[in-house]
Amino acid sequence: MHITYRRPSTLGVRRLDPKAPDADLDLSQMECESAPESISGWQCTRPLGHEGEHRAVFGGLGDGPAKAVVLAWTADDVPVTHVTPACMFCQETSTVELTRAEYRLFTEGEPIQDAMPNRPAPERELIRTGIHPTCWSDAFGPAD
Ligand SMILES: [Zn+2]
Ligand SMILES: [Zn+2]
Incomplete structure (x- = not known):
């Protein structure tokens, strides 16, 4: 400091x-x-x-x-390590480093697109639901 x-x-x-x-x-x-x-x-x-x-x-x-x-x-700004829910496809959790501001807004119930607007949608999905982008595309084909 x-x-x-x-x-x-x-x-x-x-x-x-x-x-x-x-x-x-x-x-x-x-x-x-x-x-x-x-x-x-x-x-x-x-x-x-x-x-x-x-x-x-x-x-x-x-x-x-x-x-x-x-x-x-x-x-x-010490990042906060967020452990995601288990991916519904492979059952594995992931860890994502969030900034303190992102983490606080997210855990206080702010919609994730408002809590971390600078992150791409697949990453937000991973943080929120634990679903890996690769698992999703394996199951449903690549996103357009
Ligand atoms: Zn997965
Ligand atoms: Zn400050």
């Missing part, structure tokens, strides 16, 4: 720091909620699935303006 910004503790409670990064809040969606490893009490308040560094704003916590960024950090 690497801290890229930390609000100076010498600033007054109502003072904005001109050097602070943009909060990039998205109140209509789910927040990222990643927590910095070595500093407790803060969670990333940027939208889930954002690119680049994590940022936490004061919100209702701490001594600072609610929408001011208190901390920004970068962390490796």
Whole structure:
């Protein structure tokens, strides 16, 4: 983990720091909620699935303006290993590495095409049902 910004503790409670990064809040969606490893009490308040560094704003916590960024950090997005259901043809399970954002949306019930729109359809099918693309085409012929 690497801290890229930390609000100076010498600033007054109502003072904005001109050097602070943009909060990039998205109140209509789910927040990222990643927590910095070595500093407790803060969670990333940027939208889930954002690119680049994590940022936490004061919100209702701490001594600072609610929408001011208190901390920004970068962390490796450690992938989550997802074990698929057994394939209905060969009965074998598979493992697929998902990003944290993909995994969270998927396990919270988001439709898989919304949870991981960048993956090809056969891969999404594998993740959701465990059906191997090759088993499918062996059974029903190659997809057009
Ligand atoms: Zn984040
Ligand atoms: Zn199979």
